[in-house]
Amino acid sequence: MKHAPLEKHPENPGRILVLAESLDKQGFTVEYVSRSVDVQEARRIALRIHSKGYIQYLEKLSRSNYSIIDEDTFLTADSLELAYATFQTSYDLALSLSEPVFYVSRPPGHHAGRGGKAMGASSQGFCLLNNAGAAVLGFKDRSFSRIAVMDFDVHHGNGTMEIFYEEKILQVDLHQHPDTLYPYTGYPFEIGAGEGYGFKANLVFNPFTGDDVYLRVLSMVQELLADFNPEALVVSAGFDGFLNDGLADLRLTEASYAALGRLIRNLNTHALVILEGGYTVGLTKGVEAFLNGLTGREVNYEPSRTMSSVRGEEAVRINEKTISKIREKALCKGGWVGEGGKV
Numbered sequence: 001m002k003h004a005p006l007e008k009h010p011e012n013p014g015r016i017l018v019l020a021e022s023l024d025k026q027g028f029t030v031e032y033v034s035r036s037v038d039v040q041e042a043r044r045i046a047l048r049i050h051s052k053g054y055i056q057y058l059e060k061l062s063r064s065n066y067s068i069i070d071e072d073t074f075l076t077a078d079s080l081e082l083a084y085a086t087f088q089t090s091y092d093l094a095l096s097l098s099e100p101v102f103y104v105s106r107p108p109g110h111h112a113g114r115g116g117k118a119m120g121a122s123s124q125g126f127c128l129l130n131n132a133g134a135a136v137l138g139f140k141d142r143s144f145s146r147i148a149v150m151d152f153d154v155h156h157g158n159g160t161m162e163i164f165y166e167e168k169i170l171q172v173d174l175h176q177h178p179d180t181l182y183p184y185t186g187y188p189f190e191i192g193a194g195e196g197y198g199f200k201a202n203l204v205f206n207p208f209t210g211d212d213v214y215l216r217v218l219s220m221v222q223e224l225l226a227d228f229n230p231e232a233l234v235v236s237a238g239f240d241g242f243l244n245d246g247l248a249d250l251r252l253t254e255a256s257y258a259a260l261g262r263l264i265r266n267l268n269t270h271a272l273v274i275l276e277g278g279y280t281v282g283l284t285k286g287v288e289a290f291l292n293g294l295t296g297r298e299v300n301y302e303p304s305r306t307m308s309s310v311r312g313e314e315a316v317r318i319n320e321k322t323i324s325k326i327r328e329k330a331l332c333k334g335g336w337v338g339e340g341g342k343v
């Protein structure tokens with residue numbers, strides 16, 4: 001509640017209330033956990049993925065009551081401590097969980113790169129510290145070697161992608177085509193560098209894409225992840241691709257979010273799902289369908305159709321090509337072979 005914007009802003013405390021009310025209606029027990037954080041400990045972990053200069057910059061801004069980092073991103077005097085709490089909790093959950101956990105939290109994190117803005121983006125898109133990155137660190141500290149990240153927020157997870165771009169962490173990011181949406185990064189040809197070459201799949205969807213096309217790509221993602229056989233999975237869960245959620249142009253509905261939940265369930269691995277975006281209807285209908293999938297409740301949803309003017313077949317082919325490139329490159333480097341993966 002203390003990380004609140006002064007003016008009308010999509011990323012506000014009301015999001016959690018809307019989501020909690022929806023979970024309550026679905027029969028989930030909603031429990032608010034207030035948690036104090038050891039800031040020095042959280043800071044030490046944050047410095048493993050963020051630059052010292054960036055952390056010092058946030059600390060400096062925290063001395064004011066209210067600061068604007070860029071046109072999207074604000075900070076109150078309490079925001080950094082709260083961001084540390086979310087960051088540390090993501091790390092701790094990854095360190096200890098044995099079954100899938102959906103961590104509902106603010107502020108979001110996937111646009112925060114090493115030094116704040118990532119991959120040339122114009123803003124940090126509401127994000128301060130990278131929570132998905134913290135979860136990856138937690139899983140690493142459990143000595144898991146095959147770690148995957150799936151980001152299904154409608155915006156490219158440019159911060160997380162930048163942080164691990166040269167590491168052998170399989171990252172699958174499904175997002176609206178970067179020519180048409182913030183942060184304007186995450187093209188299919190970007191497949192990683194150095195040790196991470198061949199481990200990054202940027203899967204892109206044109207505006208007005210519906211469940212029909214998205215579900216076909218998801219089945220390829222399911223196969224890729226199953227073959228990779230991750231010991232641990234971090235999910236950046238954004239519900240802003242839901243039809244009319246407000247910030248993007250995809251036409252996804254319950255069918256896609258239920259399938260995403262099922263995909264995670266079927267992987268049957270250590271999975272930490274962290275809330276990123278989702279601002280209106282995505283937080284109610286999208287989350288409900290997602291949790292039905294994740295918890296194995298079978299509900300039949302009618303898939304929405306891609307608008308006829310959108311070249312859906314072309315999108316399926318482009319993403320198919322990216323996924324086959326990932327298989328080929330990662331295999332050439334011996335990335336998955338001999339490490340317990342099934343390929």
Ligand SMILES: [Zn+2]
Pocket residue numbers: 153154155238240276277278
């Ligand atoms: Zn988003």
